[in-house]
Amino acid sequence: MTWPLYEVFVRGKRGLNHVHVGSLHAPDDESALHNARDLYTRRNEGVSIWVVRSAHITASSPDEQDAFFAPSGDKVYRHPTFYAIPDDVPHI
Amino acid sequence: MSTFDEVIAADQRIEPRDEMPEAYRKTMVRQIAQHAHSEIIGMQPEGYWITRAPSLRRKAILLAKVQDEAGHGLYLYAAAETLGMDRADLTERLIDGRQKYSSIFNYPTLSYADVGVIGWLVDGAAICNQVPLCRSSYGPYARAMIRVCKEESFHQRQGYELLMTMMGGTAAQRAMVQDAVDRWWWPSLMMFGPPDADSPNTARSMAWRIKRHTNDELRQKFVDMTVPQAERLGVTLPDPELRWNAERGHHDFGTPDWDELKRVIGGDGPCNAERIANRRRAHEEGAWVREAAAAHARKKEATP
Amino acid sequence: MDLYDDDFTGDGHWAFGTGFRDPLDGVPMTPASPELAERCLALGDDALVMSHRIQEWCTRAPELEDEVALANIALDLLGQARLLLARTGRDEDALAFHREAAGFRNVRLAEVRNGDFAHLVVRLLVFSTWRLAVLERLRGDPDPVLAAIADKGVKEVAYHRDYAARWTIMLGDGTEHSRERMERALADLWPLVGELFTRDPDLRAGFDAVIGEVLARATLKVPAGTAPPGPRGDDLAELLAEMQGVARSLPEATW
Numbered sequence: 001m002t003w004p005l006y007e008v009f010v011r012g013k014r015g016l017n018h019v020h021v022g023s024l025h026a027p028d029d030e031s032a033l034h035n036a037r038d039l040y041t042r043r044n045e046g047v048s049i050w051v052v053r054s055a056h057i058t059a060s061s062p063d064e065q066d067a068f069f070a071p072s073g074d075k076v077y078r079h080p081t082f083y084a085i086p087d088d089v090p091h092i
Numbered sequence: 093m094s095t096f097d098e099v100i101a102a103d104q105r106i107e108p109r110d111e112m113p114e115a116y117r118k119t120m121v122r123q124i125a126q127h128a129h130s131e132i133i134g135m136q137p138e139g140y141w142i143t144r145a146p147s148l149r150r151k152a153i154l155l156a157k158v159q160d161e162a163g164h165g166l167y168l169y170a171a172a173e174t175l176g177m178d179r180a181d182l183t184e185r186l187i188d189g190r191q192k193y194s195s196i197f198n199y200p201t202l203s204y205a206d207v208g209v210i211g212w213l214v215d216g217a218a219i220c221n222q223v224p225l226c227r228s229s230y231g232p233y234a235r236a237m238i239r240v241c242k243e244e245s246f247h248q249r250q251g252y253e254l255l256m257t258m259m260g261g262t263a264a265q266r267a268m269v270q271d272a273v274d275r276w277w278w279p280s281l282m283m284f285g286p287p288d289a290d291s292p293n294t295a296r297s298m299a300w301r302i303k304r305h306t307n308d309e310l311r312q313k314f315v316d317m318t319v320p321q322a323e324r325l326g327v328t329l330p331d332p333e334l335r336w337n338a339e340r341g342h343h344d345f346g347t348p349d350w351d352e353l354k355r356v357i358g359g360d361g362p363c364n365a366e367r368i369a370n371r372r373r374a375h376e377e378g379a380w381v382r383e384a385a386a387a388h389a390r391k392k393e394a395t396p
Numbered sequence: 397m398d399l400y401d402d403d404f405t406g407d408g409h410w411a412f413g414t415g416f417r418d419p420l421d422g423v424p425m426t427p428a429s430p431e432l433a434e435r436c437l438a439l440g441d442d443a444l445v446m447s448h449r450i451q452e453w454c455t456r457a458p459e460l461e462d463e464v465a466l467a468n469i470a471l472d473l474l475g476q477a478r479l480l481l482a483r484t485g486r487d488e489d490a491l492a493f494h495r496e497a498a499g500f501r502n503v504r505l506a507e508v509r510n511g512d513f514a515h516l517v518v519r520l521l522v523f524s525t526w527r528l529a530v531l532e533r534l535r536g537d538p539d540p541v542l543a544a545i546a547d548k549g550v551k552e553v554a555y556h557r558d559y560a561a562r563w564t565i566m567l568g569d570g571t572e573h574s575r576e577r578m579e580r581a582l583a584d585l586w587p588l589v590g591e592l593f594t595r596d597p598d599l600r601a602g603f604d605a606v607i608g609e610v611l612a613r614a615t616l617k618v619p620a621g622t623a624p625p626g627p628r629g630d631d632l633a634e635l636l637a638e639m640q641g642v643a644r645s646l647p648e649a650t651w
Contacts, residue, residue: 002178002179002180002181003382003385003386003389003459005170005173022167022170023170023173024166024170024461025179025459025460025461026461027382027385027386027388027389027566028385028388028389028392030562031385031461031562031566034465034558034559034562035461035464035465038461038464038465038468039163039166039461039464085249085252085253085256086256086324088324089252089320089321089324090317090320090321091317091320091321092216092248092249092252092321132460135454135455135463136455139454139455142451142454143448143451143452143638143639144638144639144641144642145642146493146642146643146646146649146651147489147493147643147651148444148474148477148478148481148488148489148492149478149651150651151451151474152471152474152475152478155451155454155467155470155471155474156467156471158454158455158467159454159463159464159467159468159471162460162463162464162467163464165460166460166461166464169460179460204642204651254651257650257651258649258650258651260650261648261649261650261651262646262648262649262650264646264649265646265649265650370455371455373456374455374456374457374458377456377458377512377513378457378458378459378513379458380571380573380574380577381458381459381513381567381574382458382459383570383571383573383574384566384567384570384571384573384574385566385567385570387570387571387574388565388566388567388569388570389566391569
């Protein structure tokens with residue numbers, strides 16, 4: 001039992017277009033939106049998300065018809081600079 | 093319209109609906125699925141320590157890290173799906189043993205120092221492998237890898253920071269770190285795969301620009317990067333042959349036990365059965381949940 | 397190649413730790429009175445113990461999307477626990493790792509052993525519906541620190557409740573099998589609801605209204621009667637043995 005595939009589009013901040021950021025599975029539209037928030041935006045406020053079933057996308061040419069995919073998304077404590085590492089440790 | 097060979101020769105990306113040789117498609121499916129499986133199975137050795145983390149800060153960091161791995165698996169399964177695969181089908185292949193995952197996750201995690209060493213060495217080796225994959229010829233895979241690499245730089249740093257803190261702690265903590273390094277060093281070197289001479293697919297993968305460097309090149313790079321980090325940390329890498337070779341401009345190092353790698357890949361590692369059994373249980377115990385959600389969605393569509 | 401050379405994701409907006417504000421930024425920190433410390437301890441213990449039970453689901457979720465969602469919820473609650481334990485004026489790790497079970501102030505709903513996914517969903521629905529009501533009230537608390545912690549928590553817990561409510565509806569109104577599991581989970585956990593309202597009995601009516609609406613949409617019934625809970629088992633002691641084992645085995649260590 002695989003849930004349908006959804007494509008996720010996010011407006012990262014005001015003034016920008018929604019951009020395709022990736023895809024996910026969900027049983028319905030509402031869950032897809034919820035999952036998209038969890039995975040791709042970590043629930044940052046002020047972010048706008050669209051989800052659409054991959055099967056509902058019409059593409060200009062058959063070549064582009066598949067799920068166009070560019071993953072994104074970030075999470076908590078996830079910045080390398082969060083961790084104090086002395087400057088003399090190379091390549092880390 | 094460009095042919096597959098022209099796109100590859102121009103160092104452009106292949107996108108999902110492009111024509112591609114069947115062998116290329118199969119290779120990509122195998123590699124991406126194996127990578128996705130590795131992320132998901134790789135949650136287990138560290139996930140065990142989330143509920144046992146010795147401080148609340150470490151607990152939050154580890155939970156965030158293991159969650160990232162679920163996210164990375166998800167990105168990668170989605171990349172495999174652009175090649176016409178289905179995630180549930182790939183999961184079946186994993187738990188049936190028809191598809192592999194990185195053999196590194198078949199080793200046990202015996203102490204909290206292992207969390208640090210996995211971050212430093214295992215994620216460090218993974219980053220060496222993955223950074224070149226950000227320019228892999230298959231577009232969806234390359235884009236997934238950009239995100240994964242970006243997130244994994246925090247994974248390695250948190251590991252190294254934990255080890256530095258432990259090395260500055262008690263003698264018992266320092267001994268735990270050294271013990272974990274002793275156990276994980278050789279398996280980490282094996283993460284780059286067999287030596288080039290025994291890696292028959294490397295040449296083709298490089299011609300297709302799926303891979304950018306050979307296994308031995310990446311392994312050398314990892315050793316060269318890691319040696320000064322180990323010195324700074326104050327641990328000994330368990331290889332008596334490890335030394336700087338000024339002539340080559342690289343470190344010389346000993347030969348991993350390739351027979352062990354074959355045994356572990358073949359299913360005979362310390363934790364193979366446990367890892368697959370856990371994944372199978374989660375998948376099977378979740379079946380009624382997935383089915384119920386789908387049934388509910390069908391009802392809603394029937395009566396809007 | 398610079399991995400960070402990506403305008404869309406490179407502005408820090410996506411990464412926790414860069415685009416996020418410290419919830420206590422600019423909030424004056426005064427010593428907590430014993431009464432305030434006790435309240436923060438109880439709220440912190442609830443979050444810590446509940447987070448632990450959700451952490452136990454890690455690698456066991458029914459689908460990867462839920463793996464990510466559950467980890468988010470566990471992380472949110474752990475974050476709340478850390479702020480609240482700190483507000484007691486004592487060290488968060490001393491409180492988490494070096495206290496006996498008898499000293500924990502959490503509700504039993506948070507500590508009971510995990511069951512199946514239906515059990516998790518019902519527990520999360522009840523817990524977050526109740527906690528949301530509690531935190532909403534605490535936004536107006538005279539202590540500005542607790543008010544700020546509650547303000548952050550309200551947004552998080554509202555989201556947890558939404559997650560649990562969606563799953564309650566999907567499982568209650570899914571298959572016959574999922575419905576039976578939900579009924580069993582409700583029956584198991586409902587006796588623990590009464591304890592939640594010991595401190596704030598006036599929050600019960602609002603709680604009942606929300607739960608009633610969600611269960612109705614899930615075609616489930618609110619369990620009848622108020623059966624008293626059974627005797628308190630060793631669930632919490634067992635949980636703490638796992639949580640505290642490493643920290644206690646190396647008491648002089650630094651992490």
